[in-house]
Every structure is written in structure tokens, then in C-alpha cells.
Amino acid sequence: MRRLVVGLGLLLISFNGFAEFSGNVAIEAITFPEPAKFENQFDRNLTMSFQPKWDGEWNDGDDLWSAELFMRADNKDSQREHADIRELLWLHLDGDNEWRVGVNTMFWGVTESQHLVDVINQIDGVEGIDGEDKLGQPMIHLKRYQDWGVLDFLVLPGFRERTFRGEEGRPRLPLVVDTDQAEYESSAGQQHIDYALRFSQTYNDLDLGVSWFDGTSREPLLLPGDSDGEPVLIPFYEQMTQIGVDAQLLYLDWIWRLELIHREANSSDRDAFVVGFEYTFFGVFDSLSDIGAIAEFSHDNRPEELRDVFDRDLFLGARFALNDAQSTEVLAGFLVDVDKYSRSFRIEASRRVGQSWKATLELQTFAHIDPEDSLVAFEDDDYVLVDLAYFF
Amino acid sequence: MPDLKTAALLLLMTLSLSAHSQDGEQRGLEIALAAKAYDHGFTDFTANMIMTLKNKAGKTSTRLIRIRTLEVEGDGDKTLSIFDEPADVKGTAMLTYTHGLKPDDQWLYLPALKRVKRISSRNKSGPFMGSTFAFEDLGSQEVEKYSYNYLRDEPCGDWTCHVVERFPAYEHSGYTRQVVWIDSEAYRIVRAEYFDRKKALLKTLIAGDFEQFLGHYWRPASMNMENHQTGKSTLLEWTDYQFKTGLSERDFRSQSLKRIK
Numbered sequence: 195m196r197r198l199v200v201g202l203g204l205l206l207i208s209f210n211g212f213a214e215f216s217g218n219v220a221i222e223a224i225t226f227p228e229p230a231k232f233e234n235q236f237d238r239n240l241t242m243s244f245q246p247k248w249d250g251e252w253n254d255g256d257d258l259w260s261a262e263l264f265m266r267a268d269n270k271d272s273q274r275e276h277a278d279i280r281e282l283l284w285l286h287l288d289g290d291n292e293w294r295v296g297v298n299t300m301f302w303g304v305t306e307s308q309h310l311v312d313v314i315n316q317i318d319g320v321e322g323i324d325g326e327d328k329l330g331q332p333m334i335h336l337k338r339y340q341d342w343g344v345l346d347f348l349v350l351p352g353f354r355e356r357t358f359r360g361e362e363g364r365p366r367l368p369l370v371v372d373t374d375q376a377e378y379e380s381s382a383g384q385q386h387i388d389y390a391l392r393f394s395q396t397y398n399d400l401d402l403g404v405s406w407f408d409g410t411s412r413e414p415l416l417l418p419g420d421s422d423g424e425p426v427l428i429p430f431y432e433q434m435t436q437i438g439v440d441a442q443l444l445y446l447d448w449i450w451r452l453e454l455i456h457r458e459a460n461s462s463d464r465d466a467f468v469v470g471f472e473y474t475f476f477g478v479f480d481s482l483s484d485i486g487a488i489a490e491f492s493h494d495n496r497p498e499e500l501r502d503v504f505d506r507d508l509f510l511g512a513r514f515a516l517n518d519a520q521s522t523e524v525l526a527g528f529l530v531d532v533d534k535y536s537r538s539f540r541i542e543a544s545r546r547v548g549q550s551w552k553a554t555l556e557l558q559t560f561a562h563i564d565p566e567d568s569l570v571a572f573e574d575d576d577y578v579l580v581d582l583a584y585f586f
Numbered sequence: 587m588p589d590l591k592t593a594a595l596l597l598l599m600t601l602s603l604s605a606h607s608q609d610g611e612q613r614g615l616e617i618a619l620a621a622k623a624y625d626h627g628f629t630d631f632t633a634n635m636i637m638t639l640k641n642k643a644g645k646t647s648t649r650l651i652r653i654r655t656l657e658v659e660g661d662g663d664k665t666l667s668i669f670d671e672p673a674d675v676k677g678t679a680m681l682t683y684t685h686g687l688k689p690d691d692q693w694l695y696l697p698a699l700k701r702v703k704r705i706s707s708r709n710k711s712g713p714f715m716g717s718t719f720a721f722e723d724l725g726s727q728e729v730e731k732y733s734y735n736y737l738r739d740e741p742c743g744d745w746t747c748h749v750v751e752r753f754p755a756y757e758h759s760g761y762t763r764q765v766v767w768i769d770s771e772a773y774r775i776v777r778a779e780y781f782d783r784k785k786a787l788l789k790t791l792i793a794g795d796f797e798q799f800l801g802h803y804w805r806p807a808s809m810n811m812e813n814h815q816t817g818k819s820t821l822l823e824w825t826d827y828q829f830k831t832g833l834s835e836r837d838f839r840s841q842s843l844k845r846i847k
Contacts, residue, residue: 216676218674289836290836292842300844339836339841394841396704444706447706447708449706474709476711476758477711477712482712484712517712517713517716519639546672549647549648551674552674583674585676
């Protein structure tokens, strides 16, 4: 994989005459004040990432291509050291049709705390714990504009397995996930072809999306297994069918958001939703700053042992936008389980430094985690992360 | 009876003043309508914008933004702004459907998340990209957005200008009023003064280096907005103006933001 990425990179650099080159290189430092819960986990780590991007067009802009790679070097967690093709795409515009063929990353949905309807791309689990880093997905994608809405048709050949942190990684689950032993419900395994459809339309201040997915679930069940006599978790990828709805309504200084899904799979069916709002106070205290107050409630009816963090949880957040020349932004979020009272708190702050640098600070705490809660493995993993990126 | 005489004179003056201000309202509106009519029919344009932010200490930072605008009959323009610099926001695109009194529709494409986000446009007074230009200063200037009061004519450089007061009629403006110097020949705004919610002078805009396109439409190559209260200023330098480039509604769809280059 790595050799492929480097080779591809060199090929693309040689194409630079037709292409625009951009991207970023970043250094990330993380420190955990508390001793690690599991053996071999690090207390501090320093890693680097490189994300180059090329793009170009021909045919008067009716055809475009783009490529984006992501690489992380990590001396301590061998699983987190990885490379991925986030994008390698040919885009053809044909009137009201847009064709995309290749590898792409896309985003569906509207809510802040959780992304239920967004099931096209696999999560790059070794990156952030918020699930917002995603692996590139091979696809043939037709987007068709109609007067009554936009239709997306997707054929997804080639499955991407979720990445998990290694034994040294932190935070991680109590047992290491052995991705080499991944199993599939479908006999086609990674070659299973998945399909997805989406309808979306804007009705004045209401945005509505309805989506359907049929294929291999991006979210594996983690089954007990062993590797050379050591207990491990083995990812098992089921087949699933999911229908999802996402809606967003703008009303005065409010934005109301809803995502809901119904998922059918062998292990269990799942109905889940997240609903909430963001209310923005513009120009607070006679300044140019805006403050957004966010509240979202999530519910999931899966059996206890299959649930993730969001079973019945309340997310309360505040977004500060200073609207200054450095684009300073702070997002603070507080997640509380309404049944077990487990709490976690997170701050993400970012600011441009000079013309080409960006500094990001991330602070995460886990407090009063109930032993029954899936977050319990992370209870000693409060951390501070600083990321400094140079953009070109 | 000098007191009575004074009172009568005062009454007369008041009457003539109020009559004058009604005339002023009418005359101000006529100028706004004439300005809109003059610019009507540009269809679409593209341009590059270099935005230089300067703080009180004189330190500068630069943004490069490509602008595409489509004229919409019977409504405000549609504008797409694509950011090339600073590098950390490269590829970010902002799409705005401007409207008259109704809040604009606005979307932001965030390339890092590959996500198109609908955003609230109600805060007209918010700064654009940390500059001294507010969103409401850069949006399309629809006639119904203001009520008007014509003040006077006076020379402005080589031209003669109408000096007109404008009072925002839309919600959430940062201003109580603006005073605009607009030339009487081709309706070019050469200067504007902005008064904040406390009615104090907040900002002054000076536009210059006007160029004419298609033998008719005038655009300034430079616009400098100085904030008198913070000491900050922002210079917009416009280059590569092209009109009637063949842009269509298709190029201004919120979902197409993902394909903007």
C-alpha cells in the first residue's frame, strides 16, 4: 500500500504541468496526564502527517481530475502509521448529470455530535476518536439534478476495512482488534458490491435528504478471538440495509437538525436518531464574535451489548467564532449519558498563525464513566493534543 | 411683535424642510432606481479579488478570492466566492443567493470535511473573512434594502456626485445609516460612510480606479474600507474582470460546490 502511494505520488508530481498542487504537512503532539490503563500504551507521542493534493481540468472544465493522499508516520503505534488514497477521481460534467469515477470521500448529514446517515466511507479509526477522518471509497457515482430534487446513484465496489489502533495505541479498546482476521458475512468478502441512493432537495429554509444503502456495514461487530494464544477482538462485517433521513430547518437565529435511521442486519435491527438545534448569538458583547449554543439528543434502540457511545445521550456544545483575521474558532462539547451519567468533555480550538500555518488544540476528558458504558476503556485517557500544520 | 414673526418664520422653515425631506426621499429613491437600471443587464461576471487586511499596527495579511456572479431577474444576484489563499482555507467556497429584504441563502463548502454546510445569513453585520467589510457591504445592493434621503450634489474628483443617505430596511444591519457619494453620470459609488448602531461614524469606504466593461458597466479596481473605531482597514483590489462569460444557474447550485475548482 505504502509503495503504491509513493509511486502514485511521484507519478502525480511528474504531471505537475497539468495540475495544481496543494496540501499540508503537520506535526501532532499528544500527552496523557494519567497512567495508561493497558500494558504497552504510551503516555506521550509525536507524529507527523502529510496530505498532498493535485487537481486539474480539461475539456473547458467539463472534465476534472483530483487526487488526495494522506500519510501518517507514527513511531509508537505501528497500526497508526498508515497511508490512504482519500481521493483519486475523474469527474465528468454533462449538463444536469455529474459522473464521478474513482476513489472519493463524501459526507451526508447535518448533525454535529453524531453522523448516522453518513455510511458511504469507512472511518479511519486510527486518526481522531470523533470518527470524522474517513478512508477513500472506490465508487461510480452519478449525481443527477432534477427540478424536484437531486438524485445520487452510487455503486461501491471494493470494501475498506475500518482501521484500529494497535497495542501501543491510546486511547484504544481493552483488547487489541486484530484486523488481519477480519471476517465477512458475505462470501464475496471485500469484493461485495454495495449500492446507495440519495434524494435531496432544498425547500426554502428546509433542507431534506432521504438515503438508502444496501451492502457491507462499515461498522464491524467485534467478536472475541485469539491471536497466538492472546485474546483479541475480531472485526466481523455484516450485510445491512439502511434507510436514513436527514433534515435541517433554518428559523430566525435557530438551526434545527434531525438525522434518523432504520437499519436491518442479522445481529439486530437498529432504529436510531439524533435531533437538536444550534442557536446563534450574533455579535455578542458588542464585539464581532458569534456564539452558537448547540444541544443534541441521541437515541439508539440496539441491544445494550451492541451499542456504541451514543445510546441515550445528550450533547451540549458551544461554538465561538471570533471572526478575526486569524479565523479563531473554539468548539466546546459536553456529552452526558442520560441513563448512566457518564460524562465526557471536549474542546477543539483552532487559529491561523501567519499566512500559512494553522494551530489546533484538542482537549478531551472522560469523567465518571459508568463501568457498563462503552467508554469505560477510555476512562484514564484524558488527553491534550496540539497539531501544527503548514499549508501550501 | 418680533416673537410672532420669528415663530411664523420658524413654522415656515419647518414646513419647507419637511416638504424638502419628502422630496429628498423621492429623489433618493429615484437615484437608487437609476443606479440599478444603469447596471441592469450585465448578466454575469467573474473577477479575482486580492484582499489585504491591515491592523492598527500596520501588519498585513492577504486573501485571494475568485468571484463569480450571476444576475437574477426580479431577485438579488447569486454569487460564488472561491478562496485560494490563505492556504489553510484553499478550496473553501461560499455560495450566496442574495435577496431583497428576506435573508439571503448561504452555503459553505469545507474541503477538509468534503462537506457542504448551509449557514445562517441573518448576521449581516458580521465581518467577511476577518476584514473590515461586513457581509452587508459586499452583497448585491437591491433597491428595496434601504429607504433613502437625498442630501445634496457636490463635486467628487472629476465628477459630480449625488450625496444620499440610506437607512437599512432589512433586519440585523450593523448600521443606523449610510451616506453614499454616487456620481451623477454613471452611478459609481465613490465613497460611503457607515454609522453604527450608536449613530457614530464607524467606517469609510473609498472606491477608485474605475474601469468600464462592455462599453457600459463600471467597476472599481480598488476599494478601501477603513474602520475609524478600531484603526483597521481592508483593501480590495479587483483584477481580471470578465462580463457575459456564459455562466448559468447550473454553476450556482449548492450541491455543485463539491466540484468547484
